[in-house]
Amino acid sequence: MKKLLPLVVEDYRADKKDEFYNRDQSFRYMDGAAELYRAYAFKLLMVRKYVKRGHPSILVEFFDMGNSEDAFGIFSYQTEDEEVGVGQGSDYGGGLLRFWRGKYFANVYAEQDTPSMRNDVLKIGHVISEKVKRKGQKPSLIRFLPSEGLSERSIRYFHLHQVLNHHYFISHQNILHLGERTNGILATYPQQQTKEKNFLLLLQYPSKKLAETAFQSFVKAYMPDAIDSRAIKTENGKWASMKIYQQYLLIVFDASSEEKAGELIKATLRGLEGK
């Protein structure tokens, strides 16, 4: 990893006190925040400070996420700010640059958020991302998402229910039986006219049997009143609908009608059936 972070970027120099934390040591560096990274295949964190005389220092936290899918996953956790064209996906706001490329994810940030510091943070981010020669693949589940109306920047990739709950709270208990071996996508479909949002949850289990178990668990806990139709009008007046297909679960939340929910399910199924 050291080879990917240059010692000098224009007037900034590495302060030569690099720190490394593996998966088990990460709590020492990040306290509670480490759990988010550990919710993915995170392997190693390198922390380097860049210093420049008369300027606030810039900190780089460079994560080997084990694979590119999980690098994308940790990046997709928060994409609320500005895409600034660094790496394969980036987000800049409040002095913090987040980006991913290949199997790597990085935080680059300064103590102060000024226009000049922004330029310096982005410059360092660009240099690092260009050092990562091999681009990575996004999670394969993404290709099954219906493209019509999809908000690309809202795509979230995860494995654990705690991360799903961050994006869309379902239950404090793991009623969908998510775990390290499950892959999940939450996608948002904003409705132009009503400004409401439909949510599509697409889950991939290691086997049909595990998908069936999760399906039954979810129906029992979340929509016991929809045993036959697999669709239900929830207490906010919106519709939730679900479908199991091989080792996949498809669930739509907050659709404006049962038909809308069904359309989104069907469009996703077409993608899965044609895979």
Added chain:
Amino acid sequence: MTMTKRKTITRRDFLRGTVYTALGGTLGSTLGKEAKGEEKVKVVLIRDENAIDSRGQIDQRIIQKMLDQGVCEFLGEKNPVQAWEKLIKPSDVVGIKSNVWHYLPTPEGLENAIVKRVIDAGVPKKNIGIDDRGVLNNPIFKSSTALINVRPLRTHHWSGIGGCIKNYVMFVSVPWLYHSEACSPLGSIWNKPIVKGKTRLNILSLIRTQFYNRGAHHFDRRFVSEYKGLLIGNDPVALDAVGSRLLQLQRIAHFGEDRPLDNPPIHIFVADEKYKLGVSNLRRIEIVKLGWTEGTLL
């Protein structure tokens, strides 16, 4: 409402309003609506617009004044020393459980203000300790007879919010074992011998609050409010319920809409329903407000 221990809380419970608004990301406020025939838990909110000066420094003198007024109001005393004498005996060994999180620690001025009043209550300085991550190895805490629980209010990735209940997680040797189900088991820590029955006062510092998680370490200066308040009481669940609601209102004020917490603070509700640690229903909490009123939100 009633809830069995095995009840699974889902989004639909929030939509129905069967989980109290203290848990965030829910329906509208129930604050102010009367709960007939139920005894209310008292908490004191005191604010002072001068608690932070123009250079961003916390004013120790103002903090002391706020603490004194708040504790007096809470205990129905006029004199702060007499109020603290109601809480602490001279023979007590007092652990002040603070919070050292780098980005938003318990203000040192608040720790000092508490120490001053514990000494005023007759406790020798050698029998007073302040600690966070070292409490299990701290002789004062190991032999403590009284605890004062003080920390800042903030959002927290795994537990929804970091408040009074969560502040005792350092009293267990493996804190992350309490992270399941959005940290639901946190309330159980309060029944462990090292803390059980010892907490004389809970103080949630609202001098600065972090109302939204973002950033490399779940901290972003843009989402920190200078609320300049203290929330004081003896029910950690009630304080956290009010705190959780405040953070929700701050998000709404900042973003123009509520944005969900990383996890809803289920542990507050569970601390009430399962561990019987206090009251999470906002309708059963009386907030006595003192001082600066601008932007109180609650």
